[in-house]
Amino acid sequence: MSTLESIPRELVLEGERVMRLCNACRYCEGFCAVFPAMERRINFTEKDLNYLANLCHNCTECYYACQFAPPQVFELNFPKTLAEIRLETYRKYAWPGAFAALFRRNGLATGVVSVAGLFVILAIMLAGRTPRALLAAHSDAEGAFYAVMSHQAMVATFATVALLICGVFAIGFARFWRDTGVSNAQPLVASDLLQAISDTLGLKHLDGTDNGCAYPDELPSNTRRVFHHLTFYGFGLCLAATAVGTVFHYGLGWEGPPPIPDFARGGAGVVRSLPLLLGSLGGIGLLLGPAGLLWLKSRRNSLLVDPRQNGMDAGFLVSLMLTSLSGFLLTVFRETPALSALVVVHLGVVLGLFVTMPYGKFVHGIYRFGALLRNAKEQRTMQKLGAE
Amino acid sequence: MDLTRTYDVLIVGGGNAALCAAITARRAGASVLLLEGAPKDFRGGNSRHTRNLRCMHDHPADVLTDSYSESEYWEDLLKVTGGETNEQLARMTIRHSAHCREWMVRHGVRFQPSLGGTLHLSRTNAFFLGGGKFLVNAYYRTAEKLGVDIEYNSEVVELKIKDNTFTSAVFARKGFTHEVHAKTLIAAAGGFQSNIAWLKEAWGEAANNFIIRGTPYDKGNILRFLMDQGVKSVGDPTQCHAVAIDARAPNFDGGIVTRVDCVSLGIVVNRHALRFYDEGEDFWPKRYAIWGRLVAGQPDQIGYSIIDAKAMGTFMPPVFPPIEATSLKELAAKLNLDPDTLSQTVAKFNAAIKPGNFNHNVLDDCSTAGLTPPKSHWARPLDTPPFYAYPLRPGITFTYLGVKVNERAQIIMQDDKPSHNMFAAGEIMAGNILGKGYLAGFGMTIGTIFGRIAGEEAVKHVNA
Ligand SMILES: Cc1cc2nc3c(=O)[nH]c(=O)nc-3n(C[C@H](O)[C@H](O)[C@H](O)COP(=O)(O)OP(=O)(O)OC[C@H]3O[C@@H](n4cnc5c(N)ncnc54)[C@H](O)[C@@H]3O)c2cc1C
Numbered sequence A: 001m002s003t004l005e006s007i008p009r010e011l012v013l014e015g016e017r018v019m020r021l022c023n024a025c026r027y028c029e030g031f032c033a034v035f036p037a038m039e040r041r042i043n044f045t046e047k048d049l050n051y052l053a054n055l056c057h058n059c060t061e062c063y064y065a066c067q068f069a070p071p072q073v074f075e076l077n078f079p080k081t082l083a084e085i086r087l088e089t090y091r092k093y094a095w096p097g098a099f100a101a102l103f104r105r106n107g108l109a110t111g112v113v114s115v116a117g118l119f120v121i122l123a124i125m126l127a128g129r130t131p132r133a134l135l136a137a138h139s140d141a142e143g144a145f146y147a148v149m150s151h152q153a154m155v156a157t158f159a160t161v162a163l164l165i166c167g168v169f170a171i172g173f174a175r176f177w178r179d180t181g182v183s184n185a186q187p188l189v190a191s192d193l194l195q196a197i198s199d200t201l202g203l204k205h206l207d208g209t210d211n212g213c214a215y216p217d218e219l220p221s222n223t224r225r226v227f228h229h230l231t232f233y234g235f236g237l238c239l240a241a242t243a244v245g246t247v248f249h250y251g252l253g254w255e256g257p258p259p260i261p262d263f264a265r266g267g268a269g270v271v272r273s274l275p276l277l278l279g280s281l282g283g284i285g286l287l288l289g290p291a292g293l294l295w296l297k298s299r300r301n302s303l304l305v306d307p308r309q310n311g312m313d314a315g316f317l318v319s320l321m322l323t324s325l326s327g328f329l330l331t332v333f334r335e336t337p338a339l340s341a342l343v344v345v346h347l348g349v350v351l352g353l354f355v356t357m358p359y360g361k362f363v364h365g366i367y368r369f370g371a372l373l374r375n376a377k378e379q380r381t382m383q384k385l386g387a388e
Numbered sequence B: 001m002d003l004t005r006t007y008d009v010l011i012v013g014g015g016n017a018a019l020c021a022a023i024t025a026r027r028a029g030a031s032v033l034l035l036e037g038a039p040k041d042f043r044g045g046n047s048r049h050t051r052n053l054r055c056m057h058d059h060p061a062d063v064l065t066d067s068y069s070e071s072e073y074w075e076d077l078l079k080v081t082g083g084e085t086n087e088q089l090a091r092m093t094i095r096h097s098a099h100c101r102e103w104m105v106r107h108g109v110r111f112q113p114s115l116g117g118t119l120h121l122s123r124t125n126a127f128f129l130g131g132g133k134f135l136v137n138a139y140y141r142t143a144e145k146l147g148v149d150i151e152y153n154s155e156v157v158e159l160k161i162k163d164n165t166f167t168s169a170v171f172a173r174k175g176f177t178h179e180v181h182a183k184t185l186i187a188a189a190g191g192f193q194s195n196i197a198w199l200k201e202a203w204g205e206a207a208n209n210f211i212i213r214g215t216p217y218d219k220g221n222i223l224r225f226l227m228d229q230g231v232k233s234v235g236d237p238t239q240c241h242a243v244a245i246d247a248r249a250p251n252f253d254g255g256i257v258t259r260v261d262c263v264s265l266g267i268v269v270n271r272h273a274l275r276f277y278d279e280g281e282d283f284w285p286k287r288y289a290i291w292g293r294l295v296a297g298q299p300d301q302i303g304y305s306i307i308d309a310k311a312m313g314t315f316m317p318p319v320f321p322p323i324e325a326t327s328l329k330e331l332a333a334k335l336n337l338d339p340d341t342l343s344q345t346v347a348k349f350n351a352a353i354k355p356g357n358f359n360h361n362v363l364d365d366c367s368t369a370g371l372t373p374p375k376s377h378w379a380r381p382l383d384t385p386p387f388y389a390y391p392l393r394p395g396i397t398f399t400y401l402g403v404k405v406n407e408r409a410q411i412i413m414q415d416d417k418p419s420h421n422m423f424a425a426g427e428i429m430a431g432n433i434l435g436k437g438y439l440a441g442f443g444m445t446i447g448t449i450f451g452r453i454a455g456e457e458a459v460k461h462v463n464a
């Protein structure tokens, strides 16, 4: 792992300083998993910091509760220091390393890549269809959007991209896991995985006290958790819609766009519409969730914000919303001459989203999961240090 | 804030006691003004540095394990104060402590199980989730919502008292002074521990080397005004709760993190590189509060706690990294101690250790023979490099001198009669119950109970 470039030295020193402060205090122990994990250590190397920073959900509860927060002399801003370290870990573990710089200008990058995505999609479409066919309206009976871009071309493009980014994520995850794995050599067991999955799916540590976390300001609130769930499960439902549609297409031979559900016919009238239903529900989540998260971000206490991450955060949320919005427009107007334009926009945005995912905010989920997994293992195998 | 009106209740101070009084009085329908001398960022006095309060309970109750009876609580108090307490007030406080958690939770406080490294307190002390600042924040939010008028940066600089009756107070803000009238006064302005000049009256120049662990805003001027105007005082004016803390701590407000918990695992020397007290006399939680005074008695008020590699990682990690060296000579050089004396001190200590079974969880049989001062327990030779040192200074937590009160929190005057409209709560009257020594978590218990009583009684007076 010697090839990975360390995070900046000053940040490591500051990280070590804040950890020493908190470890000597421990008042925030009950808020989240970071403090108990910290208490399993006495010294804090870069590896420990990289792990602990990704275990933090940035609920900011521990900032408002801290008697050493600025302007007190120690100027302890635990959430912000961890956020700064997190950004550096995204860069550190990114593969290929040359793209890591994208984390610095991610908002811009997302925009540029999405526009490029549009052209790529347009090119693929023009390669397969005449311009005249692209400008015409097509009814669902004619296969609607497959009339402007073949199913094969679509699958080939997105399957390639999906495989590539899964590979990139896997490399990032492996790098994180190996780099932070000095604390103990015990093997993982199934229960660790189950716990990490349940912590992830429930956003366990975002509940702070029993009535929510201190986000976007000091008042305890559950809104961030709700909006994050909408985003996360919205994204999941959209992926599920795609997966189900693919199974219908290749497994059952149900080609073409899914029909509008006919609830009067009961189950039979709905089954074939499943991809549409899942996609619509997911799409609603992907409009409301990111919109809510952006709104919360705009109201955050500026003392807690690492401004270098604004572009990355907003870039990701906006592309999620655009994906959903263009998807809805496409569904509604697919039988009009606007079809081609909408296909270009929707698929372009999706392509842009996918391609930038490994170099943007999305990766927080990969490393957060890794940190939760390590935490589950440590809870089982390691002791808190510093008895009386 | 409306300075043309006469408030029902004026509260001076902005820590736990003041807030408990403000919430109680406001809930009972009174108009309340709370004047906090500190700016908003530093509101909450020493209360923002706390972590728990001590509660009586007959059964395991939420975060508290087992039981802690009134009689055991009282016995503990009797032991630490050596009888310098008021049994009636003490027992009343102890009994109330059984029920106050519910009130606290209703007003926004949350509890958590005892912290890593504090298992010995899991039975007696309920820990605040997020610590004292979370508690203070929650109380301020509640008080604001209820309609308490709160003013920060507003130090009371004069109390007007006539015929044992409070009439008005003058406070300073942004360079101007204002007078505010109220029917009752609740003094909840803490001790005088951050007033170095006052500490010097008892300690002389040594006080220049004292570090104040908490807020710089508890200067005790309210206590002085009251004493100067015929109020009776209690508690030893020369004593303060002093623990040995890291000498590198800031002069004020370093809080809990600056403590050093390895004294009983090694030796402590003064600037002449000589030991001066039995480091293993008793369990550390029972002894940490005498080491402030011990270090204060040494030349230049400084000491050095020295351990070797065997002890590292077996005590609460201090905030500042240890001073580290591979030999005692090198360590002495880094500490500016005489290398030969330090080597001799350690050699004498190592040679005096009798064989035994080291166990830090019991009063073990590892002690010294024929050494002055002895080390009675946990004596292990300092022989495994690297060696580590933490410099120590006296860290002042609070002072004992306070105003005398009765069970209604009324302030008692020189003629032993209670004032009708002056009340006190918190550190400013804790000396009634805790005239000496300390029980972990008792300061917040006293402040919570007397804050609520003062709030209630003030409103009763207003309505009478
Ligand atoms: C580091 C540390 C840790 C501690 N931990 C614990 C613990 O875990 N449990 C426990 O029970 N106790 C603990 N204590 C003791 C505890 O802090 C006190 O007993 C308790 O906070 C006293 O509360 P109070 O409201 O009386 O005073 P404070 O909280 O000190 O409040 C006094 C207030 O008065 C204000 N004030 C002073 N003068 C004026 C003036 N002239 N005008 C206006 N305002 C004024 C101050 O700004 C301050 O807000 C600890 C103390 C320290 C220093």
Ligand code: SF4
Binding pocket: A021, A022, A023, A025, A026, A027, A028, A029, A062, A063, A065, A066, A067, A068, A069, A076, A078, B130, B131
């Ligand atoms: S954030 Fe502050 S209060 Fe919380 S554990 Fe760290 S030092 Fe203590």
Ligand code: SF4
Binding pocket: A028, A031, A032, A033, A034, A035, A055, A056, A057, A058, A059, A060, A061, A062, A063, A078, A079, A205
């Ligand atoms: S910000 Fe929240 S999640 Fe992060 S360390 Fe603080 S309390 Fe834990």
